[in-house]
Amino acid sequence: MTEWRGERQARDARIAAGRIHAAGKIVPATAAVDLLEAILRPGDRVCLEGDNQKQADCLARALSACDPEKIHDLHMVQSGIVLPEHLDVFETGIARRLDYSYSGPQGARIARMLYGGQIELGAVHTYLELFARYFVDLTPNVALIAGVSADRDGNLYTGPNTEDTPTVVEATAFKNGVVVAQVNEIVETVPRVDIPGDRIDFVVKADRPFYVEPLFTRDPAAMTETQILIAMMAIKGIYAEYGIRRLNHGIGFGTAAIELLLPTYGEKLGLKGKIATHWALNPHPTLIPAIESGWVKQVHCFGSEVGMDRYIRERPDIFFTGADGSLRSNRAFCQTAGLYACDMFIGATLQIDLMGHSSTITQSRVAGFGGAPNMGSDPHGRRHPTDAWMKAGREGQIVGDPALMRGRKLVVQLVETFGDKLVPTFVETLDALELARKIGLELAPVMIYADDVTHIVTEEGIANLLLCRDADEREQAIRGVAGYTEVGRGRDRAKVEALRARGVIRRPEDLGIEPLDADRALLAAKSIKDLVHWSGGLYEPPARFRNW
């Protein structure tokens, strides 16, 4: 006789074991280790919530404090490897196998542990890809998540940083898994119900509020004139040219400079209302001046940003907010929005090769992907036309019946020819290849593949790769904007000039931009303090960004 309810019975047994440590659903932080030891089984697939923003840090500490005799060989399926505890569990044997997406701050240690064989790696994913696998072949047995508050029934308020929580809970709770939430406080009534209580099995009252990294704050005081020049070129040569209204920005200084130039340089070019109106974007503080001057119609967010909560509350026409007034973010939906409903992704990278492949991997660090490869790719499932998408499609495809042509998403790399410490951005071979060989990865960790990239913008000019007709043209177009790097100096001058004559490469002067005009005076805000003023005092920057 086939047993159809084995998973359900196993779940009931775990919950019964956990209840010993709980009063109803509520568990004190001091009993978190006991709770986890009661509900986990060796070899479980576990999702420990955490991404590039919020962290279920109390539960991460509890998991790493479990007895490896009892809890071992876990298969971690989680967005972020960010906290030291995320890797500690692999050193103690509590966990063995890993499927993840992002590992920014732990990039160096994870590389060493992969190399040393302490981690059995499944794959490094994009966020959306990993979320998808939660519903197919990486469904968690136990999810450990983070929220702001919960009531005694487990109704959960995630606050502005909802992020991955609904996705993780959906996959776990509806497939016989156990969901444990850490919260900052237990309340009588939550401000709004982000996750209904019947999907939450246990609520741990955390010893301190969950950690959130202010990853999307860029200090205007650190912006250079080179970055401003690149931003001017992008606005005039790409945003205006293609009429980009729906877009996503990366987190670098270049795109932050664009945000700060919209109300000044963009205004002067008469572009208000014509570009940059609808966004899939975290609430970047540098977007405040553009919002306040009426450029921005709507922003949907992956997560929140430290210090932006009050500002967002007072701008519900712009942001998605709940009945309680605070931001509702959702990483899975925002990633989907960025993939299918944006006409452009523009962001920075660390290395670009001669074909246009790019990577943020250096030889000793595996930073993971996060969302960029998903944002920075052309979705072949897209079917709705926009002018920007169609124009890019026409540039890229010159043969065949126009009615059978598909459009193209613009994927723009915005880089300085030399990065931090004068390391060249343009290289013959990506470090990612060497790293993949060293630690035995089947796929080299490429952030954005060459065939997805449409433009590269540097201080030397814009290379429009859509207009390149063969591999040689493409290589020369890249060399032609690579400045004084080895790659740039290796250019064929005649071919580069020919590409320039065709408009494949455009210099600042070809765009009518005088490099000496790239002055910090153009920035709508020159400091974090200016951003506070623009926000009418609503933006509350964290201490590390203040100089007052």
Place this chain on the structure above:
Amino acid sequence: MAGDRAASIDPDALSWYEATARQRVTALVDPGSFREFLGPTERRMSPHLPLFDLPRAFDDGIVIGRADIAGTPVLLAAQEGRFMGGAFGEVHGGKLVGLLRAALDLKPRAVLILFDTGGVRLQEANAGETAIAEAMRAIVDVRAAGIPVVGLIGGRAGCYGGGGLIAGTCSRLAVSEGGRISVSGPEVIETNKGAEEFDSRDRALVWRTMGGKHRRLTGGADAFCADTVAAFRQAAVALIDRAPAFDLAGLEAEQARLAARIARFGDCRDATEVWARLGVNDPATVPGMDTAAFEAIVARVGEADHDAR
């Protein structure tokens, strides 16, 4: 877009914090009145930096000369914080000391020092330290001759190390919110005493301990300006006219004031405690205040204005 570049030397629009030393000088004084001494064309550069394979500047990071401000002749020196953090080297220091000594002959109405410095240049430390001592000595001579020396502080590098010592010998100081005055910098304190004592990455802490508002409230600076060249110009003109006498009575009063200060505030663990004892009602709001609101607070605090210096 040429208009934008013109705007960048408009004193009302030009941010002191953002400006270069030359932009500050040009916009601070009466238009066209600045005459530079030992300008970049003379290429008096550091003899030491090439030994370390470091780039040099034609003016060694300091601009000196004479000019009129509101029709009054002054000598002035402006440090360039973007070149080696405005640090004192042999030539850099020599130019400042020379300017101060020339004041005894040229008898300007005042000497202005536009500080923007992290202190002494490590690569030429002996010459730099000597220059600090000589500059302080020269300021004493200049002030004794009845010529006020006014320091203007609001640059990115702040006024640290020997710069902080020299500032202490000036007749008057004007500071903006972004300006910082101290001797040991945040990183130095953290390195020696630990992050528990002083977390240099906590920028709000750094500014409320060393920044312009704290210095103004405790009387370490005599004027607080908005971050524009026009505001610094206005402050400089006013301070020249309010410079204290330089005599034994003044020095003794200063000593007494400092002794009283350590007695009153010595056990405070944070600048906000100092402000509370000064009578500021809601000290936590001070960092967020705009210039006008802050001036109103200063006017109510007795500690901020005194001639003892």
